[in-house]
Amino acid sequence: MSVTAQSVWDNCLSFIKDNIQPQAYKTWFEPIMPVKLANKALSIQVPSKFFYEWLEEHYVKLLKVALVKELGNTARLVYIIKMENTYGNKKPFTEKIPSSNRSGLRAQEIDVPTKNKSPELKNPFIIPGIRNVKIESQLNPNYNFDNFLEGDSNRLARSAGMAVANKPGGTSFNPLLIFGGVGLGKTHLAHAIGVEIKDKYPEKTVLYISAEKFTQQYIESVKKNTRNDFIHFYQLIDVLIIDDVQFFSGKSGTQDVFFHIFNHLHQNGKQVILTSDKAPVDMQDIEQRLLSRFKWGLSAELQTPDFETRVSIVKNKLYRDGVEMPDDIIEYVAKHIKSNVRELEGAIISLIAQSSFNKKEVTIELAKQVVEKFVKNTKREVSIDYIQKVVSDYFQMDVSTLQSKTRKRHIVQARQLAMFFAKKFTKASLASIGSQIGKRDHATVLHACKTVDNLSSTDKQFRKYVEDLTKKLSL
CATH class of the missing domain: 1.10.1750.10 (DnaA protein, C-terminal DNA-binding domain)
Known part of the structure; x- marks a missing residue:
C-alpha cells in the first residue's frame, strides 16, 4: 500500500485524537486538510495564520511526536495558510520554503520565536495618544440583578445568568445566548451578569461590547494592518459579552475573526455571553460553524412579561425613583402597556413628568391620557x-x-x-x-x-x- 499525504495524516490524527480532549480535536484538527507528501515533508492546509499560530503554540510537541512516528526523525511539517500569507509579528521557526504562501517548520524544532521589540498590545478601547493598560469593562452598574425582576417570562434566562455569574466559564452554559424581542431586558441581563462577576471576581477581565462596535473595531484593524493585535486583545478577556450578535449577519470577515476568538476563549475555559433578537435557528446569513457554537451552551428566551411581572416592574421603578403611586393607577398602566419593559418604564417616567411639571395629582384620568398617547406613538405589538x-x-x-x-x-x-x-x-x-x-x-x-x-x-x-x-x- 502506497504512503500518501492523506494516509500519513490519518495515522497522525488517530494518535492525536487519543491524546487530547474531543472538543479540542474537533476545533483544531478536523479543519486541517493534508495537501502533499514529498521528501519526508507533509504539507497541511490550515484556515488562517491565527490557526497556524495556535497550533504552534499549543500542539507543536504533539504534532512532532505524531509525525516522527510516521515518517522518522527527519520528518518536516509544512503549513499552507489558506487565507493569509504574512507572518505579522512572528518569525518562522526554521527556513522559509520559497513560495509566496507557504512556511516550512521542522516539527522537531520548537524554539520559541523572538518577540518584536515593541510587544505592546493595542487596546481598541484606548483613545489614541492616551496610554492606559487597564481594560475597562464598559459595564453599566445601574443594570444589575437587583432591578432585573424575576417572572415566568424570564426565569430560565435569569437563573442561567446567576449561575454563570457565580462560576464564569465553569458551567455548561457556555456560551450563554439570551434572545428575545425589543425592550424585554436582554442588554440589562447581560450587564447584570457582568456586574455580578466583577463584584465576585475583581481579578477577572470582563468586557461588554455591542456587535456593531466589535465590527467597527475589526474593520479598523484590517485598515491599519493590526488584525493580530485585535485578535490578541480579545484573547485576554475572561468574560466576553457581545450584545446584538445578529448584527454579524452577512459580515463574513467579522464572523471569521469572531470564530477564532470564540474558539480560543472557549478552549481556555473563558465565559462568552451573547444577546440576540432571535434564536440561533432563526438567524439569517450567519455561518453554520458559528451557529453550531452558539448552540454549545444554553439559548434562553426572554418573553413578554405577564401582568403580575409588569406590576412588579412598575412598583420597583417607582420605589427606585422614590415616588409613590396608588395601586389602581399602577395596575391600569400595567394592564394597558403589554409589549415590553422599556415601554412600560417609559410610560411611568412620562406619567411622573406630567404630574410634576404640570403640578397635577396622579389620577386615573391623567394615567389614561398618558397611556393613550404613549400607545398611539408606539408600534402596537399584538400577541x-x-x-x-x-x-x-x-x-x-x-x-x-x-x-x-x-x-x-x-x-x-x-x-x-x-x-x-x-x-x-x-x-x-x-x-x-x-x-x-x-x-x-x-x-x-x-x-x-x-x-x-x-x-x-x-x-x-x-x-x-x-x-x-x-x-x-x-x-
Whole structure:
C-alpha cells in the first residue's frame, strides 16, 4: 500500500485524537486538510495564520511526536495558510520554503520565536495618544440583578445568568445566548451578569461590547494592518459579552475573526455571553460553524412579561425613583402597556413628568391620557393568542380547531395564516410560535410562511384573506 499525504495524516490524527480532549480535536484538527507528501515533508492546509499560530503554540510537541512516528526523525511539517500569507509579528521557526504562501517548520524544532521589540498590545478601547493598560469593562452598574425582576417570562434566562455569574466559564452554559424581542431586558441581563462577576471576581477581565462596535473595531484593524493585535486583545478577556450578535449577519470577515476568538476563549475555559433578537435557528446569513457554537451552551428566551411581572416592574421603578403611586393607577398602566419593559418604564417616567411639571395629582384620568398617547406613538405589538383569535373568528372556527391536528384544507390554511401573522407582528421565535399554535416545530412555521407568500402571489381569494386579516390586526 502506497504512503500518501492523506494516509500519513490519518495515522497522525488517530494518535492525536487519543491524546487530547474531543472538543479540542474537533476545533483544531478536523479543519486541517493534508495537501502533499514529498521528501519526508507533509504539507497541511490550515484556515488562517491565527490557526497556524495556535497550533504552534499549543500542539507543536504533539504534532512532532505524531509525525516522527510516521515518517522518522527527519520528518518536516509544512503549513499552507489558506487565507493569509504574512507572518505579522512572528518569525518562522526554521527556513522559509520559497513560495509566496507557504512556511516550512521542522516539527522537531520548537524554539520559541523572538518577540518584536515593541510587544505592546493595542487596546481598541484606548483613545489614541492616551496610554492606559487597564481594560475597562464598559459595564453599566445601574443594570444589575437587583432591578432585573424575576417572572415566568424570564426565569430560565435569569437563573442561567446567576449561575454563570457565580462560576464564569465553569458551567455548561457556555456560551450563554439570551434572545428575545425589543425592550424585554436582554442588554440589562447581560450587564447584570457582568456586574455580578466583577463584584465576585475583581481579578477577572470582563468586557461588554455591542456587535456593531466589535465590527467597527475589526474593520479598523484590517485598515491599519493590526488584525493580530485585535485578535490578541480579545484573547485576554475572561468574560466576553457581545450584545446584538445578529448584527454579524452577512459580515463574513467579522464572523471569521469572531470564530477564532470564540474558539480560543472557549478552549481556555473563558465565559462568552451573547444577546440576540432571535434564536440561533432563526438567524439569517450567519455561518453554520458559528451557529453550531452558539448552540454549545444554553439559548434562553426572554418573553413578554405577564401582568403580575409588569406590576412588579412598575412598583420597583417607582420605589427606585422614590415616588409613590396608588395601586389602581399602577395596575391600569400595567394592564394597558403589554409589549415590553422599556415601554412600560417609559410610560411611568412620562406619567411622573406630567404630574410634576404640570403640578397635577396622579389620577386615573391623567394615567389614561398618558397611556393613550404613549400607545398611539408606539408600534402596537399584538400577541400570538390575539392573532389566533382574530384568524379563528375570521374563518368562523374555534381556536382549538385551528390548533388541532386535522389536515382539512381550510383549517390548515387558517393555521398557516396564524403562523404567518405571528411571525410578522410579533418578535417571537419560530420555535415559540410553533409551540403556541398547536405544538408544532419551527420547520412547520417556516413552511407555513413560505406557503402563505406563494399562495398570496398565485391565488386571488387567498390574497384577499391576507389583506383582510392584515387590516384587522393593524387596527
